[in-house]
Amino acid sequence: MQTLDITENDQKHHQDPFLVIDGVSKVYPTPRGPYTVLQDVNLTVYEGEFICVIGHSGCGKSTLLNMVAGFNRPTTGEICLRSKPILRPGPDRMVVFQNYSLLPWMTAFENVYLAVKQVYTDKSKEEKIKIAKDSLEMVGLSEAMHKKPKELSGGMRQRVSIARALSIRPEVLILDEPFGALDVMTREELQEELLAIWRENRVTALMITHEIDEALFLADRIVMMSNGPAANIAEIIDVPFDRPRNRKAIADDPRYYTLRNYILEFLYNRFALADEAE
Amino acid sequence: MSTFLEIDHVSRVFKTNNGQPYVAVKDVYFEMKEGEFVSIIGHSGCGKSTVLNILSGLDKASSGGIVLEGREVSEPGPDRMLVFQNHSLLPWLTVRQNVGLAVNRVLRNLPKKERDRIIQENIDLVGLNHAADKYPREISGGMKQRVGIARALSIKPKILLLDEPFGALDALTRGRLQEKLMQICDESKISAVMITHDVDEALLLSDRIIMMTNGPEAKIGQVLTVELPHPRKKLEAVNHPNYYRLRGEVVNFLDRQKQIKIERAKNKSNAAISLGNVEKTNLTIGYIPLTDCAPFAIAQEKGLFAKYGLDVTLSKENSWNDLAEGIREGRLDAAQMVTGMPLAITLGMGNKIPVPVVTALTLSRNGNAITLSNKLHEEGVHDLASLKAYIDKFSDAYNPAMGMVHHASMHNLLLRHWLASGAIEPDKDVDVIVIPPPQMVSNLMANNIIGYCVGEPWNVRAVNSNVGFVVATDLDIWRGHPEKVLGVRKDWAEQYPNTHLELVKALLEASQFCEPLENRDEVVLTLAKPEYLNIDPVYIRPGFAGPYRVSTMEAKYERDFCQFGVGNMPSRKEHLWVLTQMARWGLVAFPENHTEVIYNLLATDVYRKAAKELEIAVAEEDKSPIVLADGSVFDPADPIAALRSMSYSKFTETSYFDAVKGFATKKVAVRQ
Numbered sequence: 001m002q003t004l005d006i007t008e009n010d011q012k013h014h015q016d017p018f019l020v021i022d023g024v025s026k027v028y029p030t031p032r033g034p035y036t037v038l039q040d041v042n043l044t045v046y047e048g049e050f051i052c053v054i055g056h057s058g059c060g061k062s063t064l065l066n067m068v069a070g071f072n073r074p075t076t077g078e079i080c081l082r083s084k085p086i087l088r089p090g091p092d093r094m095v096v097f098q099n100y101s102l103l104p105w106m107t108a109f110e111n112v113y114l115a116v117k118q119v120y121t122d123k124s125k126e127e128k129i130k131i132a133k134d135s136l137e138m139v140g141l142s143e144a145m146h147k148k149p150k151e152l153s154g155g156m157r158q159r160v161s162i163a164r165a166l167s168i169r170p171e172v173l174i175l176d177e178p179f180g181a182l183d184v185m186t187r188e189e190l191q192e193e194l195l196a197i198w199r200e201n202r203v204t205a206l207m208i209t210h211e212i213d214e215a216l217f218l219a220d221r222i223v224m225m226s227n228g229p230a231a232n233i234a235e236i237i238d239v240p241f242d243r244p245r246n247r248k249a250i251a252d253d254p255r256y257y258t259l260r261n262y263i264l265e266f267l268y269n270r271f272a273l274a275d276e277a278e
Numbered sequence: 279m280s281t282f283l284e285i286d287h288v289s290r291v292f293k294t295n296n297g298q299p300y301v302a303v304k305d306v307y308f309e310m311k312e313g314e315f316v317s318i319i320g321h322s323g324c325g326k327s328t329v330l331n332i333l334s335g336l337d338k339a340s341s342g343g344i345v346l347e348g349r350e351v352s353e354p355g356p357d358r359m360l361v362f363q364n365h366s367l368l369p370w371l372t373v374r375q376n377v378g379l380a381v382n383r384v385l386r387n388l389p390k391k392e393r394d395r396i397i398q399e400n401i402d403l404v405g406l407n408h409a410a411d412k413y414p415r416e417i418s419g420g421m422k423q424r425v426g427i428a429r430a431l432s433i434k435p436k437i438l439l440l441d442e443p444f445g446a447l448d449a450l451t452r453g454r455l456q457e458k459l460m461q462i463c464d465e466s467k468i469s470a471v472m473i474t475h476d477v478d479e480a481l482l483l484s485d486r487i488i489m490m491t492n493g494p495e496a497k498i499g500q501v502l503t504v505e506l507p508h509p510r511k512k513l514e515a516v517n518h519p520n521y522y523r524l525r526g527e528v529v530n531f532l533d534r535q536k537q538i539k540i541e542r543a544k545n546k547s548n549a550a551i552s553l554g555n556v557e558k559t560n561l562t563i564g565y566i567p568l569t570d571c572a573p574f575a576i577a578q579e580k581g582l583f584a585k586y587g588l589d590v591t592l593s594k595e596n597s598w599n600d601l602a603e604g605i606r607e608g609r610l611d612a613a614q615m616v617t618g619m620p621l622a623i624t625l626g627m628g629n630k631i632p633v634p635v636v637t638a639l640t641l642s643r644n645g646n647a648i649t650l651s652n653k654l655h656e657e658g659v660h661d662l663a664s665l666k667a668y669i670d671k672f673s674d675a676y677n678p679a680m681g682m683v684h685h686a687s688m689h690n691l692l693l694r695h696w697l698a699s700g701a702i703e704p705d706k707d708v709d710v711i712v713i714p715p716p717q718m719v720s721n722l723m724a725n726n727i728i729g730y731c732v733g734e735p736w737n738v739r740a741v742n743s744n745v746g747f748v749v750a751t752d753l754d755i756w757r758g759h760p761e762k763v764l765g766v767r768k769d770w771a772e773q774y775p776n777t778h779l780e781l782v783k784a785l786l787e788a789s790q791f792c793e794p795l796e797n798r799d800e801v802v803l804t805l806a807k808p809e810y811l812n813i814d815p816v817y818i819r820p821g822f823a824g825p826y827r828v829s830t831m832e833a834k835y836e837r838d839f840c841q842f843g844v845g846n847m848p849s850r851k852e853h854l855w856v857l858t859q860m861a862r863w864g865l866v867a868f869p870e871n872h873t874e875v876i877y878n879l880l881a882t883d884v885y886r887k888a889a890k891e892l893e894i895a896v897a898e899e900d901k902s903p904i905v906l907a908d909g910s911v912f913d914p915a916d917p918i919a920a921l922r923s924m925s926y927s928k929f930t931e932t933s934y935f936d937a938v939k940g941f942a943t944k945k946v947a948v949r950q
Contacts, residue, residue: 056450057418180448183322184475185536210449248594249812251529252567254719254739261516261724267450268513 018204019045019068019172023077026063037063039230040077043223047171050198050205052215055225056267061208065174068206069095081172091119093172094165098180100157102149108160109145112136112167119168135167136160138197155186162194166201173198175207179214188247191217195245212263216256217245224263226271234271237263282312282469283437287342290328302328304495305342308488313467317480319528320490321535326473327441329490333471334360334439346436356384358437359430363445367414367425374410377401377429384433400432403462420451427459431468440472444479456482457512464509477528481506482515489531492539500531500603519679519726522717523597530596550774556587557774561781564593564601564613567811568715569734569818570642570762571614572801573842575810577788585787586780594809597714598684605767606633612781614641615765618686618856620879623765625866625935627686632940634768637848638782638881638888641762641789643841644753645821646689647737648696649746650729651722655829661749662700669707677706681713681721681730691859692755693731699908703926704863722746733761734840735817738827742817747829751821753836756906758845760852771881778881782888786846790894793843798823847889847896848880851914855904858917864928867943868921869935878937 021043027034037060045051053061066072067079070089079086081093102111113132120128136145139159149157158178165173178194179187191214198205209215215222219239226234237259241250250256288306291299303325310316318326331337333344335354344351351358359380367376378397385393401410404424409417414425423443430438443459444452456479463470463483474480480487484504491499504524506515515521550558561583565571574592577583583590593610595601602623604610615637626632650659659668669678680697682689694704704710708728713721718730723745730736740746752759764785771778792801802823806815820827821839828834853876861868869875889896904912912920921929934942 057448177448184532185321185539188536212449246808246812248596249808251526251596252716252812254716254723257522257717257720258723261513264516265513268453272454 015046017044018047018049018082019206020080020083021045021064021068021077022080024064024067024074024079025076026060026067026072027075036230037228039232041232043233043236045204045206047204048202050195050218050220051207051223052219052221053206053208053223053225054210054212054215054263054267055231056227056271058228059225060228060231061225062176065095065176065206065208068172069093069174091168092170093174094168094170095174095176096158096161096165096178098177100149100154100161102157102160102164104149107146107148108136108141108152108156108163109133111149111160112164115164116167131167135163138166139163139193153186154182155190158182158190159193162197166197166203169201171204173203173205175205177208177210180210187214192247194218199244212260212267215239215263216241216259217247217250222263224266224271235266281309281345282314282347283310284345285309285329285333285342286345288329288332288339288344289341290325290332290337291340301495302493303490304497306490306496306498307342308498308501310469310471313469314485315463315468315470315472315483316486316488317472317474317484318488318490319474319477319480319532320496321475321492321532321539323493323496324490324535325493325496326490330360330439330441330471330473333437334358336360356380356433357435358439359433359435360439360441361423361426361430361443363442367422369414372411372413373406373417373425374398374401376414376425377432380429381432396432400428403431403466404428405458418451419447420455423447423455424458427462431462431466436469438468438470440470440474442473442475444476445474452476452479453512459483460510477525477532478512478516480528481521481524482510482512487528489528492535492542499535500527502527517724517726519681519711519713519721522720523713526597526714526717527599530600533596534600551589553587555776556780558611558777559587560589560591561611561777562591562593562609564595564604564610566595566598566601566614566715568736569805569811569822570645570840570842571810572792572805573641573785573788574614575804575807576791576801577784579804580788580791582784582788583781586784588777588780588784592809598687599712602684605635605765606630608767608770611770611777612764612766615763616684616687616689617760617763617852618688618691618860619684620763620765621853621857621860621875622686622866624875624879624937625869626940627860627866632937634878634937635765636768636771636879636881637763637765638771638778638884639764639785639789640760640846640848640852641764641785641842643758643761643844644751644838645761645840646692646731646733646752647748648693648729648731648750649718649722649737649740650749651725651727651746652744653725654728655747659749662696662702665749666700666702669702677709678728679709679711679726681718681727681732682710683715683732684712685865686856686860688752688759688761688856689731689733691856691863692752692759694863695859695906695910696750696755696908698925699910706926719743719745734821735811735813738817738820741827741829744830748827751826751828751834751836751839753838754907756904757838758841760845760849763848768878771884775884779884779888782884783892786885786888786892786894789846790843790892793841795823845897846894847885848882850876850880850899851901851904851912853879854914854917855912858912858921858924861921861929862924862927867933867935867941868918868929869941870932871934872917872932875935 024041026038027036055061067074070086112135116128116132141159179190222237223233224235226232285308289304290302294300320326332339381393381397444455460483487502488498489500490496506518551560553559565574601613605613620635620637623633623635659665682693697704715732715736718732718736719740721727737748802815802818805811805818825833825835826839860866886896
């Protein structure tokens, strides 16, 4: 694995490993024989880190995050959270998808309340209502909480998804291209909100994205995947920008342009997809 | 060249539910040449799709219209083919049949054999031969979009209209399709108009980018010519030294539109708030985060603006160009400017409308350096003579490039003068290009440029990162040259004379504070704050509050490297030197009424009044010749003779300059 020498903050982790992906492979049976999606993936994530995973379609990054979420199990190897193997989905890991996956007949509040009710079975109704309301307030949706998804803009719907995910105080927030469907302005606004929420809630975030600028703005480390089949982590980049991050300050940093072109080079030359495969 | 397509003052008004008319776009005007690729970019709701729909004939303009090859078009037709985001293929037809749909209808007079050949040719063109007999459900989103493009191109439209063609695809798939489209457009000389919100996509594909302001009444805010060589490949494009400057122009425009949207929502305005005899107390002042913005930072942090009754918002600008536009359009009340900028805006440099600007204060002197890549050092370059020997090795076909920050900056003029004094001809032996300061180091690292001339902290940054060395500071070129000045629009100065005076007083006092060495540490710590340079003081201190670092091995003690409180009165002869140099390099014509132009430019009366009230001695005007370090002498009494005697001068003849109409002759090749 290569490292890029301009990332000066070669931070030494004194913490214990938090989430460990250890020798994970995933093989699917197909009519034409077994198909290896991921092969021998290793990654250690520390508590409170923000990790972005980038790679071409079909590189298995969603498969990887689905296994962290517990929707799916590795064929070999294991994924441990605080040294305990992940076997099934749990409220300690919440997922936000691109398509919001809200229930259309429920209001924003009801969508969040649903998650709160399922997890906090021992709390009183008043407490549960308060948690749901606080979560919506955190994403700036207090005024729109009684609206149904179809009355909300794409950006607002994604805010509801984030509020729902965070309402039950997960330790790991998994985001699968959450802003892919939004326009640039809303996307940037939500990125900034996500960073603020991530910082305040001290949650560990794993996010899939295709946008290099998004990864450079959000992540502590960018995990770059090779192409499938048998995809793997090809390289990890430390993102050296100070926090709290400011978009303008990053645009003023010469390292931004070097990193951006380096990642472009990775995706368009070193790990370019063959034309037909697309 | 004749006009191919003209969008002639198109406006579109919609009726809304409450009966109020909604003006979506207003007075949109542009022309296109045949074979040109133009992108329209803007935030959602800027009316860009409205313009494209009118172009395609799907919608009609409320006023104005579309003229294609001399004929007005108002209905859809096969001469304009539209490609949508959602590729609209018929699911029960194969790729070949989907492409054939258009050919068999529009070109039905051709024999079947010929039609089949055209269909096959276009399938090959987009590289889909291997999937020609597959159905849409069997191919990826990117491939579907290629079918859409093949279908549109197959009937040889005069113009291709693309409505966010790759918007539904992920960023990476998008990148590869963009390259494919670029290749097709290059090879087949296609004229196209594309709507997009993706800045990189627009840069890769376009000859020009049209940037639209927010609606309602959206209009063209800025037009950018994309000077990147063809054929373009994504990675070659992003590594071109111009790339991130051009990208910055578009990103900054979109950012500004976003800010305007946010401010509009907050209902903030720049309307004057007066107090006592100060006509306007609320000021927005533009600056660039460089160490010599110190007077602005100090005036703000030490309450000097407030002391003189001003409530100042400092606006950190993304580039000198942005800052100049801010002054031109009135977004900014005043600004820190490179010395030549008041002249450049006044004269309408770069084919712009002249906007008279005045300067009442010289804010700083010196502070620049020329950095060369360490790679050149390894090849034996250590001074001007060895640089000349290095550059001479290149064939005429290839020019190495050097960076500077703005055409009207001292960086440009001093760099050019320095090169010329060493028998290196700018524009012929070496290209001199504009790169925003923060991108200098990365361009140097990527070998896109061999060096640059810029202010601090960007030379120190290259030295400390061990990628470059300082071959000369500006003390080695013109010791004591004016560097940054205060600039305001002339009409602004006339409307708010007391405000102008108080502003000059505040900044003059701040400049005086920044001068003595004992204050410099405090200034360094102020500059390092996030709202200003947002950088480690290590990068600010060298040359500013201690020895200057020329390389990792060598430091120099230069007391005068950055001056603030010296010679603050605007000097006629210095601005005249700048004007002759701008004419020497063909940036502007040389005004035959140059005395009048310079006289109108300098608000020395405001300076004198401010200095008197601050009890600062005002020296007599110095009319003696300027002697530069290379021994060249500039006599302000006869600038035209000086211009004629300068090496490599592009100057031919003078032209009368009228403050409203501009130059009488446009014979001088005005570049920018």
